Amino acid sequence: MKHLEDLNDKQKEAAVHKEGPLLIIAGAGAGKTKTITHRIVNLIKEGVEPDKILAVTFTNKAAKEMRDRIVAEIGKNAQGQNTIPFVSTFHSLGVHIIKENAGALGLNRHFAILDENDSSSFIKEILKELDIETDPRKVRNIISWEKGKFTDAEGYRERLNTYGGGQIARIVAQVWPIYERKKARENSLDFDDLLLKSVKLLKEKERIRNFYREKWHYVHIDEYQDTNEVQYLMSRLLTGEGKNICVVGDADQNIYSWRGANLKNILSFEKDYPEAKIILLEENYRSSGNILDAANVVIKKNKFRPEKNLFTRKEAGEKIALYGALDETDEADFVATKILSLLSPPEKREDVLEKSLGSATARARGIFQQKNICAFRENIFSDIAVLYRANFQSRALEEAMLRYNIPYQVLGTKFFERKEIKDTLAYLRAALNPESLSDIKRIINFPRRGIGKATLIKIFASPRPETGGARIPETLSTNVKIKIENFYKLLAEIRKKIETEKVSEVIKFTVKKSGIENELLEGDEEDQERLENIKELATLALKYDPQGDSLGVEKLLEDAALASDQDSLMITENKKEKKNGVKLMTVHAAKGLEFKYIFVVGLEEGLFPHARSGEGAYAGSFGDPKEEERRLFYVALTRAKEKLFLSYANSRTIFGSRGINIPSQFISDIPENLLEMENGEKIKMIEI
Numbered sequence: 001m002k003h004l005e006d007l008n009d010k011q012k013e014a015a016v017h018k019e020g021p022l023l024i025i026a027g028a029g030a031g032k033t034k035t036i037t038h039r040i041v042n043l044i045k046e047g048v049e050p051d052k053i054l055a056v057t058f059t060n061k062a063a064k065e066m067r068d069r070i071v072a073e074i075g076k077n078a079q080g081q082n083t084i085p086f087v088s089t090f091h092s093l094g095v096h097i098i099k100e101n102a103g104a105l106g107l108n109r110h111f112a113i114l115d116e117n118d119s120s121s122f123i124k125e126i127l128k129e130l131d132i133e134t135d136p137r138k139v140r141n142i143i144s145w146e147k148g149k150f151t152d153a154e155g156y157r158e159r160l161n162t163y164g165g166g167q168i169a170r171i172v173a174q175v176w177p178i179y180e181r182k183k184a185r186e187n188s189l190d191f192d193d194l195l196l197k198s199v200k201l202l203k204e205k206e207r208i209r210n211f212y213r214e215k216w217h218y219v220h221i222d223e224y225q226d227t228n229e230v231q232y233l234m235s236r237l238l239t240g241e242g243k244n245i246c247v248v249g250d251a252d253q254n255i256y257s258w259r260g261a262n263l264k265n266i267l268s269f270e271k272d273y274p275e276a277k278i279i280l281l282e283e284n285y286r287s288s289g290n291i292l293d294a295a296n297v298v299i300k301k302n303k304f305r306p307e308k309n310l311f312t313r314k315e316a317g318e319k320i321a322l323y324g325a326l327d328e329t330d331e332a333d334f335v336a337t338k339i340l341s342l343l344s345p346p347e348k349r350e351d352v353l354e355k356s357l358g359s360a361t362a363r364a365r366g367i368f369q370q371k372n373i374c375a376f377r378e379n380i381f382s383d384i385a386v387l388y389r390a391n392f393q394s395r396a397l398e399e400a401m402l403r404y405n406i407p408y409q410v411l412g413t414k415f416f417e418r419k420e421i422k423d424t425l426a427y428l429r430a431a432l433n434p435e436s437l438s439d440i441k442r443i444i445n446f447p448r449r450g451i452g453k454a455t456l457i458k459i460f461a462s463p464r465p466e467t468g469g470a471r472i473p474e475t476l477s478t479n480v481k482i483k484i485e486n487f488y489k490l491l492a493e494i495r496k497k498i499e500t501e502k503v504s505e506v507i508k509f510t511v512k513k514s515g516i517e518n519e520l521l522e523g524d525e526e527d528q529e530r531l532e533n534i535k536e537l538a539t540l541a542l543k544y545d546p547q548g549d550s551l552g553v554e555k556l557l558e559d560a561a562l563a564s565d566q567d568s569l570m571i572t573e574n575k576k577e578k579k580n581g582v583k584l585m586t587v588h589a590a591k592g593l594e595f596k597y598i599f600v601v602g603l604e605e606g607l608f609p610h611a612r613s614g615e616g617a618y619a620g621s622f623g624d625p626k627e628e629e630r631r632l633f634y635v636a637l638t639r640a641k642e643k644l645f646l647s648y649a650n651s652r653t654i655f656g657s658r659g660i661n662i663p664s665q666f667i668s669d670i671p672e673n674l675l676e677m678e679n680g681e682k683i684k685m686i687e688i
Contacts, residue, residue, distance in 0.1 A: 003045065003073065007038060014246075014279045015039040018046065021239075021273035022246040023224075023266075027310045028295070028638035029286030029594065032248050033066055036220055039246065040085055041073040043218055050074070052215070053085035054238065056093055057222035062592065063089050066222070086216065090231050094194035101201055101208055112188035116140070119190045126178050127171075133448050134171055141524050142172050143179070147192035148228040148260035150199065153177045195230045202237040213240035224249035224269070228260035236272070243273060251305045255588060255632045257625075258525050263304060284310045284638075286594050288317025290674050291644050295637040298669045302627045310638075320670065323647040323678040324663070328393070328602075331649045332400035334678070335386055335599050338645060339406060339582060342597060343380055381407055383596035385583040387636050389608040391418070391529055392536035393601065394584050401582065411585035416560045420520070420530040421537055425560055427510045428553055431494035447515040449483050459484065490514060502545040503552040504656045507538045535655030542656060587636045598640035600633075603648040603664035608633065633666045645678070 004012050011031060014024050015038040026032035036055065044050055055070075057063050067087040074084065088096070099109050114122070123136040123143075146156055153176040160173050183189060189197060202209045221227070221235050224247035239245040247269060254263045270276050284292055292310045299305070321338075325331035386397055395415045401408040415421060423446055430439040440460075445451050458473040472481050490513060497506045511517045511534055520531040544552035583595070602608055609629035637644060648663045667675075 003041060003076070004038060007035070008283055010279055010281050010283070011035045011038070014281070015042050017246075017277060017279075018043065019242065019244060021243045021269075021276040023269045023273075023276050023278045024246065024248040024281060025278065025306055025308060026248050026250055026281040027284060027308055028250065028253065028635070029284040030281035030310070031283075031285055032222070032281060033062075033069065035281065036222065036246070036248055037066065037069040037073055040070055040218075040220065044074060048218065049083065050085050051083045052217045053220070054093075054216035054218065055085055055087045055220040055222070056090055056235075057087075058089060058226060059592075060089060060092075062222065063087055063092070090234065091191065091194045093234075094198040097198040097201060097208075097212070098189070098194065101205075104201060104205060104208070105197055106184065107187055107189075112186065113194070114183070114188055114190045116191070118188075122182055123175060123179055126175050126182065128452070130174065130178075132171055132175075133450060134168065135448065135519065135523070138168060138523060139172055139175055141526075142168070143176055144190075144192050145260060147196045148230055150196065150230045150233055152196065152200075153180055195234065199230050199234050199237065202234065209237055212238055217242065217244055219245045221245070221247040222249075225251050225254040225263060225266040226256050226261045227265050228262055232262065232265045243275070245273070252299050252302070252308075252631055253591065253635055255591065255628060255635055257628055267304065267306070280306075280308050282308050282310055284312045286641050287312060287638060288314050288642055290316050290319055291637060291640050294320055294644075294670045294674050295634055297671055298630065298637065298666060299634045301669060302630055304627055318643050319676040320674055321643070321645045321678045322667065322675050323645065325647055325649045327651050327658075328396040328649050328653065329400075331601055331647050332396040333403075334647060335397060335601065335645070336400040336404040336406055338599075338678075339381075339384055339597075340404060342384070342643075380596075381580045381582050384599075385585065385590060385593070385595040385597070385639065386599040386601060387585060387587045387590050387639065388600075388602050389587060389610055389632075390532055390602075391586060392533045395536050395540060397584055397601070401584075407581040409581040409583055411583060411589045415533070415536075418530070418533055420516075420534050421560075424507065424510060424516065424534055424537060425557060427491070427494060427514060428498065428506065429557060431491045431498060432550070432553070432557075434488070434491060443514075444487055447519040449487060451480065451483055451487070455480055455484075498550050498553045503541040503547075503556055504538050504545055506553060507534075507541050508656060511538075532654075538656040539653040542653065587632050590639050591635055594639055594641055596640075596642045597645070598636070598643075599645045599647065600636045601647050602652075603646055603667055604652065604661040605664055606661070607652070608664055609666065630666065630669075646675075647678075 004015055007015060008031075011034070014022065014035050017039070024032065024035060026035065040053055040055065043053060055066060057066060067084070070087065071084055086093075086096075095113070098105065098107070098111070102109050102111065120136045120140050123139050127134060127136055127139070151159075153173075156176060157173045160169055165173075183193075202212065216238060217240065219235065219238050224235075226249070227235065235245065235247070247266070249266045251263060251266050254261060254266070257263065270278065287295070289312055292312055293316075296309055323331070323334050325334055388394065388397070392415075394410055398408070398410065398415060400406075416425075423443060426439040426442045430443060434440070441456060444456060455476065458476065462473045472484050476484070493513065494506065494510055497509050501509070516534070517531065520527040520534075523530075541552075541556055544556045546552075547555060583593075587600075600608075609626060646667065648667070649661060651658050651660050653659075
């Protein structure tokens with residue numbers, strides 16, 4: 001079988017398996033996409049019609065990559081085929097099934113798909129009609145979470161009646177049925193409906209279920225460890241009597257329990273399919289030996305995982321670098337200067353490395369002398385990624401990239417472009433300039449104050465009193481007038497603070513007095529992340545404190561406005577330049593990616609592993625919540641191909657308060673012989 005010649009023995013064993021359930025446990029960098037591709041091609045070579053094969057994954061990028069590989073392999077090895085397998089994401093598959101059976105759901109084929117903002121707007125209107133004041137996003141997030149568990153509005157209400165629930169649960173139970181009726185009237189579905197509705201069709205309509213089982217005889221599910229309950233059910237329902245289902249995954253890379261991913265699905269595959277064949281792909285084609293050794297030792301501490309041990313035929317490579325920074329600025333300077341040293345020609349690299357070991361100022365002098373020398377190797381920027389646990393950490397890193405003239409790309413929203421940062425700064429701008437319509441419009445109802453759009457229009461249509469102060473239309477009710485007066489009083493208080501307090505204190509006051517802090521504290525993990533970002537804004541503001549009075553706030557607002565312009569200059573819309581930029585991203589965002597050089601920053605207790613790892617969405621996850629943090633660290637390590645840099649800050653300022661940190665327990669998990677200190681100190685292993 002010539003088309004299987006470039007596979008290793010285990011990959012080949014998986015590729016030639018044809019009948020019955022198959023679980024492929026594919027370690028990081030073990031060639032899982034390549035294996036699935038060759039398995040599908042082999043099925044076609046053995047006479048299976050391509051359109052009898054289904055392959056499902058999670059992202060459009062992964063689906064496209066798989067489809068392109070399959071088409072290429074079919075072209076080389078299975079000539080004469082006019083059809084190809086159905087390769088899609090779970091949500092695209094849901095759309096396909098719903099469109100083919102729209103009548104059974106009371107829809108037509110041209111139904112609209114609501115995004116998160118659309119869904120929140122619908123719910124916001126319903127809450128207004130019901131005269132309920134709560135965040136529509138909270139309601140939407142709960143509905144989304146429940147749909148992921150294959151729960152509908154009726155089932156949610158029945159559970160609430162049986163087991164009870166708090167105020168927000170009662171609000172959800174009241175809003176959800178109205179939300180569904182509203183969508184039905186407008187012939188629309190939300191993102192979660194694409195899975196929930198399609199699985200309901202498969203589960204409740206035998207004719208439809210049998211049709212798709214006959215249509216697809218061979219089912220392939222990628223990243224099986226990331227499936228939630230409804231995706232798990234879809235996989236089961238599409239699998240016919242022959243049980244020809246092949247799932248690929250890695251329990252060690254389950255990092256999305258907060259989004260509903262259930263590790264139990266992959267761990268229970270053998271229970272679901274007792275006759276299943278299990279194949280381990282343990283040969284890693286990505287990372288050097290030292291990196292893999294460290295990853296193996298770290299992940300072995302987890303209990304909820306099938307045993308496996310990644311290995312490579314590559315050389316051991318360089319040791320893992322460890323840097324103990326003074327603070328987050330020193331850490332960011334280390335990352336930036338180290339990146340520049342990597343770009344330097346080999347004959348100059350030692351000199352740059354030597355200069356990079358001193359203070360930030362000394363490093364800057366040494367590195368800036370190297371700019372012209374390393375410019376010719378600019379394309380290597382695309383081989384570098386900096387990974388962090390929480391989005392707020394990007395601020396110090398972005399500042400360092402700008403200081404050292406390093407092109408970069410933030411995967412996700414840049415710091416000053418994040419909604420919560422814009423909201424906070426809008427309060428300061430509105431306090432200084434109450435005539436700013438855009439800022440007033442942005443914040444007058446965040447947090448919710450019961451001031452609607454119609455009222456806002458009336459406010460700005462009214463003349464401003466000659467004595468200054470709030471515009472309050474006489475036609476409004478007394479209750480609304482009081483709300484508007486209170487809002488403008490808040491702006492006046494913020495302005496007074498701006499004129500008398502330090503900038504960092506102004507931000508703290510604004511966040512607390514406005515209600516933003518309470519709003520986010522009561523929210524989900526995403527809201528908690530937003531609050532951390534605002535705290536980082538307060539930390540950033542410390543450097544504006546010495547300017548005093550309103551000048552510090554004005555300078556902060558000016559710098560924030562110009563930061564996006566600088567980012568645009570550093571990373572233009574030109575695709576080539578974007579490709580060449582250093583990537584800054586969370587570890588979650590790095591899943592599925594690989595880079596020659598990886599920096600993992602912020603390895604401190606309370607940050608990575610995160611202090612909230614035992615709370616919130618994690619609390620309902622399978623197994624020990626701390627294990628997911630360790631899996632996240634494992635994912636970070638295994639993104640690196642050649643060189644891995646780890647760092648922690650001995651002190652870090654969060655929300656304007658500087659604290660002393662303990663290095664992460666994950667550092668201590670790595671054998672000392674695999675590490676080398678970047679600042680020449682002796683490695684001190686911390687026992688947690």
